[in-house]
Amino acid sequence: MRVPSRLMFGLIASTLTATAFALPGGGGGGSSPNPSISAPAFDAAQTYREALDQLKAGKNAEAKVSLAKLLKAIPRDGNIQFLAGMADAGLNDLKGAQGHYEKAVKYEPKLVAAQQQLAITYAKQGDRPKAEAALAKLKQQDAACAGTCKDAQTLKEAVGAVEAALAGQTATQAGSSLLFASAEDGDHAYLDAVGLINEHRYEDAITALQRARDSFGAHPDVLTYLGFANRKLNRFDIAETYYRQALAAAPQHRGATEYYGELMVERGNLAGARRMLAKLDAICNFGCAEADELRRWVEAKRAPAS
Secondary structure, eight states: OOOOEEEEEEOSSTTOEEEEEEOGGGGTTSSOOOGGGOOOSSOHHHHHHHHHHHHHTTOHHHHHHHHHHHHHHOTTOHHHHHHHHHHHHHTTOHHHHHHHHHHHHHHOTTOHHHHHHHHHHHHHTTOHHHHHHHHHHHHHHHHHHTTOSTTHHHHHHHHHHHHHHHTTSOOOOOOHHHHTOOHHHHHHHHHHHHHHHHTTOHHHHHHHHHHHHHHHSSOHHHHHHHHHHHHHTTOHHHHHHHHHHHHHHOTTOHHHHHHHHHHHHHTTOHHHHHHHHHHHHHHOTTOOHHHHHHHHHHHHHHSOOO
């Protein structure tokens, strides 16, 4: 696996540029702008931002349509499932909200806001056993955190909100950190993440990338970096999920295609790696660094040991 190299992140404003460390091949299909101004063929990030704006404005029906577009392409994204649940809840469709929250918790088990809203939704529907079971899970996480983890305050507030709902009181709505995550915050988190990857601080990079994902949703560059960082930690199944999500959002994304192919080589799936290489050769009519690098991986795997 290559060591991240130095690349330029060009910004639209001609008077402003930012230098950052990025994966060769961009981790996002070559030298690319920050997520807030990057525009893949299917602009999942823009649709996600539109959905956030619609939810903030109370336009739940419009948000539901925007989120449905995203879920059609990327159904296993916990953040999107959670926001779709919020849109349904805003339309007083508690059953629909419950379904989305349950999927959000399944795909993102540590998404505290989704756990909170799922428990509250159970309580609102009179399903006290399920609400209490969800509360117990939150309390377990809170006890394990012991006030020292990054979600300490969020967990404390979630436990209180669910207890209030079970007592028949008005519960605090979760999700504000998602709804008010700005594009600027996302860019900063993204640039922090690629710097951390360059320093081989992969766990910290994942945390920063999750903050970026709050702002940009299923942005292929962010997802590709999440795949890369998890792959470096030998979490191959998780890495594959992120690569597949990146390619669902942007099917011709060169960085995700290359790194998915490299992961296949690492897992002994040379046939799959060759398919990724053939795809890159088709995308890059005149050749590209991503195809050249993946070709080296495939040929190195095929070469007999000396």
